Structures are given as structure tokens and as C-alpha cells.
Amino acid sequence: MNENKVNRGFIQMILLIIVSLLLLSYFRIDLSNLHISDLWNSDLNHSNITFLWDMAVNFWNNYFKVAVVDSLHLILSLIQ
Numbered sequence: 001m002n003e004n005k006v007n008r009g010f011i012q013m014i015l016l017i018i019v020s021l022l023l024l025s026y027f028r029i030d031l032s033n034l035h036i037s038d039l040w041n042s043d044l045n046h047s048n049i050t051f052l053w054d055m056a057v058n059f060w061n062n063y064f065k066v067a068v069v070d071s072l073h074l075i076l077s078l079i080q
Contacts, residue, residue, distance in 0.1 A: 009063070
């Protein structure tokens with residue numbers, strides 16, 4: 001049952017990326033001409049990027065980190 005939740009989360013992440021790319025295309029946002037320095041200089045964008053970074057760190061600490069650590073422990077126990 002745990003594996004099913006992990007697969008569902010992975011599929012949701014892939015769907016989120018696809019929907020995000022479709023939205024960027026719909027609003028005609030070209031990421032190839034986007035420069036990080038331009039984004040960082042705007043206060044609003046800086047605030048949004050900081051928020052997204054905090055969300056990514058939260059996701060890592062609360063969801064992904066446990067799976068990675070458990071997998072590493074399993075691999076190390078199989079090696080020994």
C-alpha cells in the first residue's frame with residue numbers, strides 16, 4: 001500500500017509539471033529568454049521564488065527525505 005502512495009505522488013508530480021508547462025505556453029511565457037537575474041531583481045518575483053523554495057524544502061523534509069533515507073538504509077543493509 002505504501003508503494004501505491006509513492007507511485008500516485010510521482011504521477012501527480014509529472015502531471016503538475018505537464019500542466020505547468022501548458023499554462024506557460026498558454027500565456028506565451030518563453031523560458032528560453034528568461035534570465036535569473038531579471039527574476040531576482042523584482043521584489044514580487046523574489047518573494048515568490050522564496051516561497052517556492054520554502055515549499056520545496058518542506059516537501060523534501062516531510063515526504064521525500066524519509067523515502068530516500070529508508071531506501072539508503074535498505075541498500076546498505078543488503079550490501080553488508
